[in-house]
Amino acid sequence: MGTPQHQQSATMPVLKLIVLGITLYTLNYLRKLHTNYKLARSTHLNVVISPLDPYGMIWQLTQPLLNSYMRLLPERLSLWFKVMDMGWSWELDDYVHRKLGSSFVVVSAERNVIYTCDKEAVQWVLGRRKDFLKPDVYEALDIFGRNVDTVNGDDWSRHRKLTAPCFNERVSSLVWDESLRQGRSMLSHWLSQGKISDMVDDTRTLALHVLSAAGFGVSHDFLEGNAKPAEGHLMSHRDALTTILRNLVTSIVLSQMPWAKRVVPKKLKDVCLAISEFRLYMDELLASEREVMRKEKGFSKPNLISTLIRTSDEAKAEGVQSAVRLTDEEIKGNIFIFNLAGHDTTANSLAYALTLLALHPEIQAWVVEEVDEVMREENSEYESLYPRLKRVQAVLYETLRLYGPVPNVPRAVSGPNKTLQLTCSSSSPSSTYTLSIPPNTSLNLSLHAAHTNAAYYPDPTSFKPSRWIKSTSSPSSLQTEELLPQPPSFNPWSSGPRICPGMKFAQVEFAAVLAILLHSARVSPALRKDGHGPEYEERARKEVYGVMRDSALNGPTLSMNRPEDLWLKIAKR
Numbered sequence: 001m002g003t004p005q006h007q008q009s010a011t012m013p014v015l016k017l018i019v020l021g022i023t024l025y026t027l028n029y030l031r032k033l034h035t036n037y038k039l040a041r042s043t044h045l046n047v048v049i050s051p052l053d054p055y056g057m058i059w060q061l062t063q064p065l066l067n068s069y070m071r072l073l074p075e076r077l078s079l080w081f082k083v084m085d086m087g088w089s090w091e092l093d094d095y096v097h098r099k100l101g102s103s104f105v106v107v108s109a110e111r112n113v114i115y116t117c118d119k120e121a122v123q124w125v126l127g128r129r130k131d132f133l134k135p136d137v138y139e140a141l142d143i144f145g146r147n148v149d150t151v152n153g154d155d156w157s158r159h160r161k162l163t164a165p166c167f168n169e170r171v172s173s174l175v176w177d178e179s180l181r182q183g184r185s186m187l188s189h190w191l192s193q194g195k196i197s198d199m200v201d202d203t204r205t206l207a208l209h210v211l212s213a214a215g216f217g218v219s220h221d222f223l224e225g226n227a228k229p230a231e232g233h234l235m236s237h238r239d240a241l242t243t244i245l246r247n248l249v250t251s252i253v254l255s256q257m258p259w260a261k262r263v264v265p266k267k268l269k270d271v272c273l274a275i276s277e278f279r280l281y282m283d284e285l286l287a288s289e290r291e292v293m294r295k296e297k298g299f300s301k302p303n304l305i306s307t308l309i310r311t312s313d314e315a316k317a318e319g320v321q322s323a324v325r326l327t328d329e330e331i332k333g334n335i336f337i338f339n340l341a342g343h344d345t346t347a348n349s350l351a352y353a354l355t356l357l358a359l360h361p362e363i364q365a366w367v368v369e370e371v372d373e374v375m376r377e378e379n380s381e382y383e384s385l386y387p388r389l390k391r392v393q394a395v396l397y398e399t400l401r402l403y404g405p406v407p408n409v410p411r412a413v414s415g416p417n418k419t420l421q422l423t424c425s426s427s428s429p430s431s432t433y434t435l436s437i438p439p440n441t442s443l444n445l446s447l448h449a450a451h452t453n454a455a456y457y458p459d460p461t462s463f464k465p466s467r468w469i470k471s472t473s474s475p476s477s478l479q480t481e482e483l484l485p486q487p488p489s490f491n492p493w494s495s496g497p498r499i500c501p502g503m504k505f506a507q508v509e510f511a512a513v514l515a516i517l518l519h520s521a522r523v524s525p526a527l528r529k530d531g532h533g534p535e536y537e538e539r540a541r542k543e544v545y546g547v548m549r550d551s552a553l554n555g556p557t558l559s560m561n562r563p564e565d566l567w568l569k570i571a572k573r
């Protein structure tokens with residue numbers, strides 16, 4: 001054993017090495033920060049310096065921990081955090097853009113990010129899919145195979161071309177029928193309770209069942225679902241999918257480590273099982289769908305999966321090169337992404353809309369007027385009823401404007417060292433500016449900030465679905481009302497070539513469910529404890545509003561943080 005002096009002299013070089021390492025790292029960090037700062041200044045936009053890379057792993061991991069501390073700091077020290085935290089950027093509406101301009105730059109050592117809520121810039125970026133790409137981070141969603149949501153370039157054209165036929169009018173009609181069926185069951189379940197909490201849980205079940213019927217041709221009962229595993233399985237199809245969607249990040253990580261199922265704790269083992277079971281179900285679906293097509297020389301039902309297989313197999317049969325076909329892995333990747341992209345988005349939109357209507361009884365009465373007129377008819381056909389639900393559609397638009405599931409859309413710039421320029425004048429005609437995007441710069445399109453910008457929407461934070469309706473006669477009547485087209489500042493489904501292909505699917509599902517509910521029931525705010533009288537109603541209103549506003553990006557979509565605290569009264573009309 002050496003003397004203390006010997007030990008001290010042995011640790012000195014190690015310490016020196018550590019100090020040298022830290023110094024070199026810091027100098028390199030400052031050099032990169034300085035280079036990016038100079039690039040950011042060249043844009044002539046306002047600049048916010050961030051110590052962390054907005055797309056980096058450290059930011060992703062530390063953000064939730066830093067949140068409560070940052071709220072204690074004065075704004076000049078916490079502004080970078082306010083800008084980058086997606087939860088805050090939703091909570092603050094367009095506050096940050098009002099302070100820093102409709103476009104500004106966040107500088108970090110790794111990259112710069114231009115944040116913009118300028119409608120011209122947003123349309124420009126979304127319209128140029130070859131210049132502005134989905135960032136690599138999307139590839140994490142390739143759990144079951146590459147798909148239309150995660151790929152870029154020619155691959156995207158192929159996926160989009162072959163998946164587009166899935167969203168046709170026959171599928172819309174199927175979505176309508178199934179949504180009415182599920183909506184009716186959900187309503188009788190709610191009416192039997194009189195007062196409900198955690199409505200989001202029910203709207204998620206409903207959305208999943210509609211996707212299952214329209215996606216796989218598998219119908220579930222609203223209450224019982226299909227909890228029994230099919231023959232040869234350990235988990236039901238519905239439970240496997242629900243487990244994956246509710247544990248998305250864990251599923252992404254575990255899908256990369258197939259060996260992990262042997263060593264992880266029980267809860268994670270269930271996620272591993274769900275992944276392998278869902279893969280098996282998809283293999284079986286593909287095989288059985290092909291069998292039906294072979295026997296009947298057609299396809300059983302016009303659902304998403306049969307359309308996807310048919311389109312792809314027809315291309316194969318016609319000897320079309322592989323460049324315009326999807327592999328089985330890619331078919332499975334797309335089926336999964338339809339489920340992921342179409343589940344929480346629609347479920348949360350329904351939940352927010354019902355909460356908003358409960359808080360605004362006068363608007364609920366306005367929608368009911370239309371619903372009663374349309375739904376009193378004997379027939380419940382999609383073609384004749386859906387187009388007449390214009391006020392219902394206006395409620396969806398207004399809900400998405402204020403509580404859109406996707407408040408921000410990220411984009412990377414393709415190729416190195418490119419400077420792109422656009423002249424913007426929309427936010428203020430007197431202050432036209434050039435938006436130039438220097439090298440090493442990504443983009444963040446602040447959809448929610450645009451949706452709550454007073455230059456685009458008068459009285460922007462108020463819930464006013466009537467702003468989407470115009471009447472062609474005076475006095476206004478239901479027959480002469482028209483739904484206004486979506487303006488360039490309104491992009492809850494994105495826009496351009498990569499616009500959400502499930503837009504119509506979501507619109508039809510939303511309209512059917514809202515119409516069936518409001519035709520028979522009235523929704524109003526409630527509290528966990530029963531009570532009545534004006535004071536009770538006022539407290540219930542405040543509580544429900546508070547729970548709804550306590551929302552954040554939980555996973556990829558905006559949702560309420562405490563849905564179990566949301567109580568609503570459902571009374572038969």
Ligand code: HEM
Pocket residue numbers: 148149150160337338339341342343345346349400404405406409410491492493494497498499500501502503505506
């Ligand atoms: C209210 C409901 C919905 C909203 C607000 C919504 C919103 C969006 C947005 C903003 C994007 C673009 C994301 C980006 O470019 O980064 C998108 C893409 C997509 N959505 Fe939706 N969505 C909804 C429902 C659905 C449904 C029901 C489906 C399928 C059944 C679906 C499937 C997809 C797919 C596959 C993409 C990727 C398209 C591509 O990149 O070419 N969505 N959605």
